[in-house]
Amino acid sequence: MAHAAYVVGSGPSALSPGDGACERGGVGIPVIECAGVTKRFGATEALRGVDLVVEAGEVFGYLGPNGAGKTTTLRILMGLTRASGGRAGLFGLDAWAHRDGLHRRVGYVPGDVALYPRLTGQDHIDYVGHLHGLGRPPEAAVLAERLDLDLGRPARQLSRGNRQKLALVLAVMIRPELLVLDEPSSGLDPLVQREFHAILDEHGSRGGTVLLSSHVLSEVQRVATRIGVLSAGRVVAVEQLGALRAKSLHHVEAQFEGRVDVAPFAAVPGVRDVRLEDGVLRCDAPQASLDPLLKAVAHHPLVDLTCTEAELEETFLAYYSGTGGTDAA
Numbered sequence: 001m002a003h004a005a006y007v008v009g010s011g012p013s014a015l016s017p018g019d020g021a022c023e024r025g026g027v028g029i030p031v032i033e034c035a036g037v038t039k040r041f042g043a044t045e046a047l048r049g050v051d052l053v054v055e056a057g058e059v060f061g062y063l064g065p066n067g068a069g070k071t072t073t074l075r076i077l078m079g080l081t082r083a084s085g086g087r088a089g090l091f092g093l094d095a096w097a098h099r100d101g102l103h104r105r106v107g108y109v110p111g112d113v114a115l116y117p118r119l120t121g122q123d124h125i126d127y128v129g130h131l132h133g134l135g136r137p138p139e140a141a142v143l144a145e146r147l148d149l150d151l152g153r154p155a156r157q158l159s160r161g162n163r164q165k166l167a168l169v170l171a172v173m174i175r176p177e178l179l180v181l182d183e184p185s186s187g188l189d190p191l192v193q194r195e196f197h198a199i200l201d202e203h204g205s206r207g208g209t210v211l212l213s214s215h216v217l218s219e220v221q222r223v224a225t226r227i228g229v230l231s232a233g234r235v236v237a238v239e240q241l242g243a244l245r246a247k248s249l250h251h252v253e254a255q256f257e258g259r260v261d262v263a264p265f266a267a268v269p270g271v272r273d274v275r276l277e278d279g280v281l282r283c284d285a286p287q288a289s290l291d292p293l294l295k296a297v298a299h300h301p302l303v304d305l306t307c308t309e310a311e312l313e314e315t316f317l318a319y320y321s322g323t324g325g326t327d328a329a
């Protein structure tokens with residue numbers, strides 16, 4: 001059953017409840033602290049010096065394109081792999097040296113959820129509840145109901161989305177101080193996502209902290225208050241959600257009835273790459289420029305209009321590539 005530790009971060013503790021090291025994780029100490037964390041896999045430099053601080057009570061979105069190093073960071077924080085260099089800690093304790101004790105305080109939902117194929121959802125709840133000395137936490141059934149998860153089916157019969165739901169139930173039911181979630185809602189349908197967000201809100205209102213990784217801004221913007229942007233193994237920006245949203249790039253296409261001049265559109269601050277092709281105006285605009293841009297569009301008889309949020313990676317390239325600081329504009 002060793003894998004259960006990877007699902008929810010349970011397992012035998014190296015720290016007794018009265019352990020002095022445990023008590024150090026108190027007021028004023030960040031819940032998560034990474035300083036210059038590096039990780040090499042052979043020739044691959046997955047992390048190139050990650051600096052990150054997440055304070056108690058924050059819902060922190062950890063955003064980056066595929067391969068940026070999000071999962072690697074989370075696995076280091078969970079003590080599942082060891083950093084090659086730098087310091088990674090939770091509650092003021094080294095994430096690797098104190099991993100067993102820290103698992104009691106953290107609920108972890110990995111990207112690829114490891115479950116026991118023959119055990120049902122209820123079996124998993126009972127097992128993890130037992131490991132944490134909680135018996136059968138009454139909250140588990142309520143969480144499963146809210147997420148529309150059937151606890152009677154063996155794990156091998158569960159879809160990807162249902163496996164994620166079960167991992168979430170197991171992570172949340174232990175009432176952890178910190179939830180570490182690796183792209184948790186990618187397999188969930190919109191109604192269940194809403195319930196999942198409500199569960200995160202409730203965790204936050206109890207004073208809990210969340211670290212949520214994703215490669216799409218829309219996934220984290222509903223819940224995160226602050227966002228760190230990871231690119232090629234480095235945190236290239238840490239922003240309040242509002243500031244990052246204002247920068248999020250949109251592709252705008254407007255088809256007009258007659259001929260238009262591109263100049264007034266190109267003059268809108270922030271709008272870039274304006275071109276007119278076959279009577280269709282195309283341009284890219286950060287969210288903060290959408291209102292003045294659409295007002296300029298409204299001066300002309302319009303046939304069709306589309307506006308789609310760009311992939312996060314494009315926003316990275318537009319604003320963050322080649323920058324080293326955390327306040328990149």
Ligand SMILES: Nc1ncnc2c1ncn2[C@@H]1O[C@H](COP(=O)(O)OP(=O)(O)OP(=O)(O)O)[C@@H](O)[C@H]1O
Nearest residue numbers: 041044046064065066067068069070071072073215
């Ligand atoms: N066990 C491993 N062995 C070799 N290379 C690895 C290993 N784990 C990760 N990598 C590499 O490290 C880099 C960062 O991977 P990581 O999975 O952390 O990125 P990510 O941001 O989580 O991406 P995704 O969103 O696709 O999961 C990638 O180049 C990946 O191929």
